Amino acid sequence: MDYIKIPMDIEKKSFEIIGSEMGESSFSKEELLIVKRVIHTTADFEYKDLIYIREGSIEKAKELLKKGITIYTDTNMALSGINKKALEQLGCKVICYVNKEETFKLAKEKGITRSMAAVETALDEGVEFFVFGNAPTALFKLKELTESGIGKAAFIIGAPVGFVGASESKEEIEKMDLPMITIRGRKGGSGVAASIVNALLYMITER
Template sequence: MYIKNPYEIERRSFEIIRSHIKGTFNEGELNVVMRMIHTTGDFDYENIVVFKNKPVDCGIEVFKRGVNIFTDTKMAYSGINKRRLKELSCSIDCFIDDEEVFRRAKEKDITRSMASIDKAVDLGFDVYVIGNAPTALFRLIEHIKNGNVSPKLVIGVPVGFVGAKESKEELRKLDVPQITTVGTKGGSNVAASIVNSILYMVG
């Protein structure tokens, strides 16, 4: 015998996750951490997630007002709840396959992820969700330092072994609302889970 009802499966999953968490988080942070663990099956996220400048509260506030969200990958884009975004009058874009981004990347000899960030900054996006490309996060950091953008929220959880750890360390030096992970872990699925957890908290 096994549980077949999807709502019961999720309820039981979060019940199990909650019983294993030992860290001290406020209610909003706890919701984020539990969804990260639920998405990955990895309890280590409790130990490596970093919240800076009340990012959950900031996220709830900006999502209430309706906001443009940038994400670096189609996977993160696909994983974020579009119905909830529509209810809150929020929009989301991923420019990785955009023709202009291809052209910019080729002309400047940079990654498409970096060119995507450039386009998002030009268009005035306020929320940046980066789950895959360290070069995207490094580029966003450059724009912040140069005064080109002042994000309302950054979810910076790129995954990998070349630049991922370092890009997140650099972001944590900046005074912007942010959620990051320490080390190499992260990913587009993790980024999407963070966004969704905040979306579900908006009243």
């Protein structure tokens, strides 16, 4: 069997196909890097109409990443999907507290989801860069706490997927006056969220 075996060649060719099938769009060059990477991850062109990239958000995300910050993810899947080499190159790290002992405890104590408890812990610790691919409840919690003056979220990727609360959580988060990238509607997911982070990382590391 004859097939391309070099991962970077496969990716380059994939991006060419995505570009040619997408046709014209009003995305900036950097926005397009994000949109194409999401489509690359899902093979779903609908994402080009669902993605919302707030003005100035890419710049803000890059500024944070260049400082070597800690990235919060709501799932281990999103954490796994983020390119560790690129993170390392920038001195960034990624955390997911959802399976930590303390999170189980806090969630049980307060009668909230583990995702919500994990957000509380991260804000307490001063995390600024939040990535959500799964848990609508965590997004609601982030909004509640931020509006109460707790923590200092500076950039949000809001991409929970699902049928109960996902769309609503993203609508709520968009009401916040913060740099953000969201996936509107029901679609999204951990893979989508991770791919947005990777697109931002690669803008700086230029692998």
